Amino acid sequence: MSDELARSLDELVSSGRFATRAEAVRAAIEQLVDAERRRDIGVRIVRGYTEVPQTDAEVAAATEAAMRSIEEEPW
Numbered sequence: 001m002s003d004e005l006a007r008s009l010d011e012l013v014s015s016g017r018f019a020t021r022a023e024a025v026r027a028a029i030e031q032l033v034d035a036e037r038r039r040d041i042g043v044r045i046v047r048g049y050t051e052v053p054q055t056d057a058e059v060a061a062a063t064e065a066a067m068r069s070i071e072e073e074p075w
Helices: 004-013 021-052 056-072
Strands: none
Touching: 004 021
8 A cells, every 4th residue: 555545534533434444444455346246247247138139019018108207106
């Protein structure tokens, strides 16, 4: 870890954002793992739609359902 990164980490701790360096590192790792999990899900979704595209009927039904749900909103 560079000195600059270590100083930034210490600033997060001294500002009270995190109680310890370990807590800050753990939070960063959790965010990284979650971001990678979400990216993987996105890749799988794209792959699925690429391998088995929606039919025109499915798109029309989804569009109709979306329009109905918007019209039902009380805003």
